[in-house]
Amino acid sequence: MTRELLFAGFGGQGLLFSGKVIAYKGLIEDKNVSWLPSYGPEMRGGTANCSVILSDDPVGAPIISNPDVLVAMNLPSLDKYEPMVKPGGSIFVDSSLIERKVTRDDVNVYYVPATKLAGDNGVPTLANMILVGKLLQVFGEYDEELVKKALGKCISARHADLLDLNLKCMEIGRDYE
């Protein structure tokens, strides 16, 4: 099986980090993975995205034309990538930052007011991890041990306190109905 995920939003929202956590979780599960960030002019202009591919087979092109999963954290990203999501795919929308609804009816959509939830919990910069928690829960892949291990790979020991905050946010996402 192959799953292609696209994380998109503004620079600074932690989308590259979200992708890295998902990629590391895949690596720990012995999957083939690739993680490709945008590094071009669009990044400098404010929007950032990263493409993550998880597969049982070797990953070919690391570039994603039609994602199975889109995580959108701003309106320009939803406008740009909604049409590209595969039919039957999934879109995760930060509904505290994007007011409009997804217009397609052939995809599964999950609205999570991630930025608001993060703010309410005193960690306004970790909305990204709330969406990651929700994503893993939706796919039935929220394994606490694996999640902790993956976070441990992405956060250096010096910042161990951040690990707990990230974990807390992933749990908020996991439990959000």
Next chain:
Amino acid sequence: MAEKVLMKGNEAIAEAAIIAGCRHYFGYPITPQTEIAAYMAKRMPKIGGTFLQAESEIAAINMVYGVSAAGKRVMTSSSSPGISLKSEGISYLAGADLPSVVVNCQRGGPGLGGIQPSQSDYFQATRGGGHGDYHMIVLAPASVQEMAQLTIRGFELADEYRMTSMILADGTIGQMMEPVSFDFEIKEAPEKPWATTGTQMKREHNVVNSLYLVPDVLEAKNFERYEKYAMICEKEALAEEYMLEDAEIVVAAFGIAARVAKNAVNAARAEGIKAGLIRPITLWPFPEKTFKKALGTAKQFISVELSMGQMIEDVRLATGCAVPVTLCKRAGGMIPSPEQVYNSIREAAGKAGE
């Protein structure tokens, strides 16, 4: 087997260089290869090595010349416009028969161009780049694992043949993260009796120089070098062969283009088209034998490139134009999609528009 870690391609190059025993790195920042310099800046001081951000690319390559003349493993890296600046120094390294490793993490050109991935420095790399009769060994990684592996191989080849190995990567492979394992067996660097390490009053002076004013002496040097090149062509050409046994449509692609092409070949095979892929791993020497072998079944070659068509010339030379060779391209920082390559394969198979 060592644990796999997720790492950017650029970082994997830097770590591999350190594993290979490189303790001297000189560079100058440029997107999309700056992670190499950043990694070296962090690691070199901790292991007794030298990281130096030079005042320019030209200064950096001449520092490479100095360290290499002193017999140590040394590396520099840049991206396309910076490699043009280094080309003078690379020619001097060739003229003095000095080993070195130079990384080009290519971006779109010409001129300052852009910062997105490209393969448009193929001619520059495979034909030498600077002035004079010379070649570099050119290695083209297609994954983060190969970024590490070919960097180590690059140091070995450079020392063995006393020439520059170029790692010809691109912005995508440099920026992407993939699992990589650094479980390598490292060959010790060979003795370098020619190095300028001080005579200790026990031997004659060693001289490292590229100036030969007497033409027949310089000619003899060139002849000697080209005998070495002929041996390298015989021994070191390397390519990955994918589904080639019965391939009628043979796609030729290196680096990131080969990964896109592999998706397309798989899609074509699923449709019953006999497609295959040759992925040159050494661009110089070009794996001519692999192409000649493929001529047994091939009815057409398609060169897939992130350029206006450069490797296609080597494909034509290697196959003697015995069958048609066509081009599937994007340029300026764009990457062909698997669909674009797939459509080229279908067209070649006479199925376009079906």
